[in-house]
Amino acid sequence: xxxxxxxQQRLQLRLQDRAARQLLRQRRQLQSPQQPELQVDGRRLLxxxxxxxxxxxxxxxxxxxxxxxxxxxxxGSGASHLVAGHSAAHEALEEELAAxxxxxxxxxxxxxxxxxxxxxxxxxxxxDTVFQDKLNHASLLDGGLFSKAxxxxxxxxxxxxxxxxxxxxxSEGLRLIVTDGVFSMDGDxxxxxxxxxxxxxxxxxxxxxxxxxxxxxxxxxxxxxxAARESGVCVDEDRLPILMGTLGKAFGTLGAFVAGSxxxxxxxxxxxxxxxxxxxxxxxxxxxxxxxxxxxxxxSWRRDRLRQLIQRFRSGATQLGLPIADSPTQIQAxxxxxxxxxxxxxxxxxxxxxxxxxxxxxxxxxxxxxxxISLSAxxxxxxxxxxxxxxxxxxxxxxxxx
Numbered sequence: 001x002x003x004x005x006x007x008q009q010r011l012q013l014r015l016q017d018r019a020a021r022q023l024l025r026q027r028r029q030l031q032s033p034q035q036p037e038l039q040v041d042g043r044r045l046l047x048x049x050x051x052x053x054x055x056x057x058x059x060x061x062x063x064x065x066x067x068x069x070x071x072x073x074x075x076g077s078g079a080s081h082l083v084a085g086h087s088a089a090h091e092a093l094e095e096e097l098a099a100x101x102x103x104x105x106x107x108x109x110x111x112x113x114x115x116x117x118x119x120x121x122x123x124x125x126x127x128d129t130v131f132q133d134k135l136n137h138a139s140l141l142d143g144g145l146f147s148k149a150x151x152x153x154x155x156x157x158x159x160x161x162x163x164x165x166x167x168x169x170x171s172e173g174l175r176l177i178v179t180d181g182v183f184s185m186d187g188d189x190x191x192x193x194x195x196x197x198x199x200x201x202x203x204x205x206x207x208x209x210x211x212x213x214x215x216x217x218x219x220x221x222x223x224x225x226x227a228a229r230e231s232g233v234c235v236d237e238d239r240l241p242i243l244m245g246t247l248g249k250a251f252g253t254l255g256a257f258v259a260g261s262x263x264x265x266x267x268x269x270x271x272x273x274x275x276x277x278x279x280x281x282x283x284x285x286x287x288x289x290x291x292x293x294x295x296x297x298x299x300s301w302r303r304d305r306l307r308q309l310i311q312r313f314r315s316g317a318t319q320l321g322l323p324i325a326d327s328p329t330q331i332q333a334x335x336x337x338x339x340x341x342x343x344x345x346x347x348x349x350x351x352x353x354x355x356x357x358x359x360x361x362x363x364x365x366x367x368x369x370x371x372x373i374s375l376s377a378x379x380x381x382x383x384x385x386x387x388x389x390x391x392x393x394x395x396x397x398x399x400x401x402x
Contacts, residue, residue, distance in 0.1 A: 054302045055376050056253075069284030103237055112137075115258050116140050335370045
């Protein structure tokens with residue numbers, strides 16, 4: 001069989017298998033800006049599946065800053081940061097992100113995936129060991145697998161297992177514990193204080209990916225680190241040396257950053273391949289993010305409103321007896337079990353004018369297919385109530401029937 005025919009057969013078999021297990025994904029086309037009410041495939045739908053947690057993706061000040069950046073810098077950066085693509089806007093945003101997170105320096109990346117892959121493959125060598133929560137984001141898991149280090153996973157938030165793994169790993173090489181701050185599919189929060197204690201006990205390091213916590217948690221939106229400080233936990237640069245955050249969620253723009261010591265950032269500048277060999281984000285996007293960062297810091301009412309909506313949703317869902325995961329954040333998971341049940345629930349909601357995407361394996365573990373409901377400060381109480389009414393009307397078969 002010729003190579004092209006063999007490839008075609010392999011591709012078809014993979015797609016057929018995924019379709020047979022009701023795991024085939026489909027893209028939807030938006031004809032509107034990101035906001036609670038979207039124009040999707042020509043139809044207006046009320047969405048509860050966006051990561052625009054503070055409603056900043058279409059904020060006038062952010063859009064205006066983007067437009068000014070386009071006027072000043074043009075559409076593309078034209079080169080990597082180390083060649084000719086690093087603008088004054090990039091530099092200013094990095095300085096502002098460092099100040100925002102309380103770190104010495106920050107470094108911009110094109111995406112959170114690039115940042116996590118870059119950090120882990122740059123910092124970890126043979127003889128090192130990396131320990132990761134099994135429900136970490138795929139970029140963290142892949143970064144651990146792509147690195148030269150020994151890779152170990154522990155059950156979700158299972159500190160006893162992590163303790164045993166750290167003890168068994170011995171004292172050779174660098175030991176790095178890696179966790180999401182807010183877990184992207186369940187919405188629960190990493191036990192930061194306990195992880196810091198384990199890291200200190202075994203002379204390990206801790207890295208936090210706070211993609212879904214930054215902007216939403218803490219008085220100023222500083223994420224899980226600020227929330228921990230408000231509870232009396234020390235999370236300075238020495239105790240927690242590596243922080244990653246994304247800009248395409250609560251900040252409403254695009255990209256990611258890593259924040260830490262000057263030596264950490266300079267090492268990434270010099271050795272991190274996903275940073276060195278990638279065209280820089282457009283400078284206009286950096287200007288838009290600077291505007292959104294100011295809104296995140298100053299408009300605390302957005303977090304207050306988000307907390308109120310979370311409480312309203314959880315109270316209503318509990319009264320309805322819905323199987324929601326235990327989450328204090330804007331990510332609320334309605335666990336339905338099989339892909340068929342999750343898809344059917346999503347379809348029934350869409351028939352009522354709501355867009356809530358079904359999340360299925362391999363994104364989540366087998367048996368935990370779900371509706372991932374994400375709330376935004378841009379939602380109204382009436383819209384949350386409408387969602388609850390629609391969820392109450394779902395008619396789903398038992399697991400064994402689906």
